[in-house]
Amino acid sequence: MSRHQRTILIADFELPRGAVPIEQLMDMPRAGWGHLRSQINVRRREDRSKPLARCRICEGGVFIRVQATRDGHIPMYAHYPEADRQCPWYEGNNLRPDDTRAAQYQGHQESALHRRLCSTIEQLVKADPRCTHTAVNTYLRPEIHKRGRWPDVYADLSDVGRFALEVQLSKPFAPEIAARHVHYDSEGVALVWIFNSLEDPMPQGFHDVVAMQRGNAFVFDDETEAVSIERGTLVLKCFLEDGLGGWRVPRMIGLDELQTGAGRSAFVEDCRSEALKQRCKQHRSRWWDAMKKAGKERPNSPEYSEHHEDGWADMKAAVPGLWQWERDFWTERSHRARAHTAVLYAILCSIAHSAEAGRPILHVTKFSGDSAVLSMLNSKLSGADFKHCASLIETFVRATALSDLLEKPSLKRIIAEAQATDTQVKEDHPLWRAMARLFPEVLDGLVRAELDDLGQLPCWASPSPKEPIADLAAAQ
Ligand SMILES: [Zn+2]
Known part of the structure; x- marks a missing residue:
């Protein structure tokens, strides 16, 4: 090799x-x-x-x-x-990153076009009456500055905010992008990357910038220059991802239209978080519809309804090993894996909906009252059917707003018993993966971390805050 x-x-x-x-x-x-x-x-x-x-x-x-x-x-x-x-x-x-950077940056630093764009942009921001201070090329960034980097424009627009405008003609280098975002974030300065045009296909460096800016790209070209002069302030062309691999029709925006409070990046509209959240719900909606139809069709045993077939077939096509598990499940339990999975979905769905609503909303069992979720979990996990899912359900509950249910002695004991008496479904089990596909906010570590990074973890999927006093009491 x-x-x-x-x-x-x-x-x-x-x-x-x-x-x-x-x-x-x-x-x-x-x-x-x-x-x-x-x-x-x-x-x-x-x-x-x-x-x-x-x-x-x-x-x-x-x-x-x-x-x-x-x-x-x-x-x-x-x-x-x-x-x-x-x-x-x-x-x-x-190539070592430093060598690559040197190779890329050489020659560009003195680019006449770059210098012209920087000074034009500075003059345009300066024309805005809210602007109290601008600088080209001299804004203090000691560490980065030492390395000999490209100049940028710094603008203080009083109430609107402080901005570092990076004019990027050639593809930026990933570690530099991260370095600048971390640096400006700590300084409380909003970093905006400005391109002169959008290439198609875009080099990866531009994709990295767009990822940081949550699916937004900003362009300053002849057209925006003319509009800026007309309006007496800096205007940029904002391109937003259309979710299909392209861009929506760009619109002209001023710096005061940027959202800068989300840390590390400035953007007009967060295209990434919404798409990610939609992706999370995508597979679940089909199971939800099936569960509702099945409940109407056969209220006493909805899990056996044929309405579950489409979602189940789709799941078997997507989750490796699920076919095999369906066969094994039949051999071991003389029970249909599809029906079993439909009930597990109803359990998790009940936890998620109750966590979201702040009150019990059950889609399985008939418990009612304030402790209905606890009663449902205790009943399901003490029966033979779902003992093998105790760790999965425990992980699920722990990641939601109902996490403090795990402190209840009855549930604690039942989970411990289930784990001691039945082999647990683990993260690499097809059933766990199937549930992770339906509830990625909770069970897919990658998706959960990305939502968390973006500050977009839904409330129901965020653990309930711990009371320090209660913790102390529990420890004693
Ligand atoms: Zn290695």
Whole structure:
């Protein structure tokens, strides 16, 4: 095997992400691996000694390198340059980031176009009466500055905010993007990347910027220059992702239309979080519809309704091993896996809906009153059917607003008994994976972490805050 074909086959991410094999990485939508790539770079910037992802074999830090191919960009893992070259997965002599940066940046620094754009942009912001201070090229960023980086425009627009406007003509380099975001975030300055045009296809560096800006791209060109002069303030063309791999029709925006309170990035509209949240609900909605129809059709045993067939067939096509498990389940229990899964879905759905509403909403069993969720869990987990799901349900509850239910002695005891008497479904079990596909906010570590990074974890999927006094009492 030639050296350049070597690659890292599994990277271990900090929990809750966990292990991400290369196949899984390559299967992810761009937004998914793009986010991971950004977070790895941000961590590298914040603390080099604690990489977010490590090579399974040598435990050295790894980052996501992007390979441009005829079919688009492909994400690959790569060791950082300080990695152990003896690692069997070491890629060989890949370019060290610093060399790459030097090669890319050379020649651009003195770019006449870049200088002109920076000074034009500065003059346009200055024309805004709210502007109290501007600077080109001299804003203090000691560490980054030392490395000889491109100039930018700094603008203080009093109440509107303080802005660092980075004019980016050539593709930016990922570690630099992360470095600047971390730096400006700590300074309370909103960083806005400004392109002169949008290339098609866009180089990865531009995708990295768009990922940081949550699916927004800002362009300053001849047209915006004319509009800016007319309006007496800086105007940018804002491109928003359309969710289909393209852009919506761009619109002209001023700096006062940017949302800057979300940390690390400025954007007009968060296109990423919404799409991610939609993706989370996508598979669940079909099961929800089936459960409602089934409940009407056969109120006493909705799980056996044929309405579940479509969702189940789709699930078997998507989750490896589910076919096999269905067969084994029949052999062991003389019971239909489809019906069993429909009940498990109803249990988890009851937990999620109750967590969201702040009061019990059950889709299975007939308990009522304030402690209905607890009664339902106690009853389901003490019966033989769902003992094997005790760890799964425990994990689920722990990640929701109902997490303090796990402190209840009755449930604690029942879960412990179930775990002691029945082999537990674990994270790599097809049933667990099937539920993770329906409730990724809770059971898919990657999705959960991304939502968390974006501050977009839904309330129902956030654990209830712990009372320190109660904790103390419990510990005694
Ligand atoms: Zn390694």
